[in-house]
Amino acid sequence: MEPNLPGAAGCWGPAGNGWQHGLQRKSTVCEEFAGVTIAVADPPAMAAKYATAFDKPLVLGGTAVQIDTRADMGGVSLVKFVPLDSTRDGRAGVVGLDIFTAPEGAGAGSRTAGRKAFNSTELCGVRFTLVDRATYGQDSDGPAKL
Numbered sequence: 835m836e837p838n839l840p841g842a843a844g845c846w847g848p849a850g851n852g853w854q855h856g857l858q859r860k861s862t863v864c865e866e867f868a869g870v871t872i873a874v875a876d877p878p879a880m881a882a883k884y885a886t887a888f889d890k891p892l893v894l895g896g897t898a899v900q901i902d903t904r905a906d907m908g909g910v911s912l913v914k915f916v917p918l919d920s921t922r923d924g925r926a927g928v929v930g931l932d933i934f935t936a937p938e939g940a941g942a943g944s945r946t947a948g949r950k951a952f953n954s955t956e957l958c959g960v961r962f963t964l965v966d967r968a969t970y971g972q973d974s975d976g977p978a979k980l
Contacts, residue, residue, distance in 0.1 A: 868965050869898075869912035871930030877915035884913055893971065900971065910971040923959070930961040932970065 874880045877897045884899045885892045893900045894914065902911040912932075921929050954963040 866934055867911070868932040868934045868967075868970050869901075869914060870928060870932070871914045871916055871961075873918050873921045873926050873929045874915050875918055875926070877917055880915045881913075884915075898971075912971050925959070928960060930963060932963050932965045934967050934970070935964040 872880070881892055881897050881899055884890070888899065888901065891900050892898070893910075893912065897916070898912045898914040900910050901913055914930075916929065918924050918926055952964060954961055956962070
């Protein structure tokens with residue numbers, strides 16, 4: 835499809851001529867994805883494999899991989915690994931998605947105006963969590979470390 839641009843600037847014929855109208859609005863709840871949590875049998879070993887494969891640093895005690903640092907917006911993106919027995923049903927795979935909270939919080943007129951709309955919620959076995967850019971990916975004693 836042409837033009838081959840990301841998001842609302844791009845073209846997608848099946849949606850018709852006006853699908854881009856109104857898509858420039860920013861959410862008052864959340865922004866982009868911050869990270870993913872994956873349940874595996876051996877979190878440090880899997881994190882090491884990901885770090886090697888993507889040539890990215892290990893963080894959070896060797897159980898996560900720092901995929902991106904957003905210098906323009908602050909914050910990091912992480913792939914975190916947790917043990918199978920830390921999940922409710924012991925299943926492997928994606929068990930959590932972290933999403934950066936919109937800085938304004940919930941919109942004007944909302945009962946949660948100026949605050950997070952929610953902290954976390956579970957949908958189809960995956961925990962969605964709103965996280966703050968300024969503190970995401972930090973150990974208790976500061977920024978994420980090896």
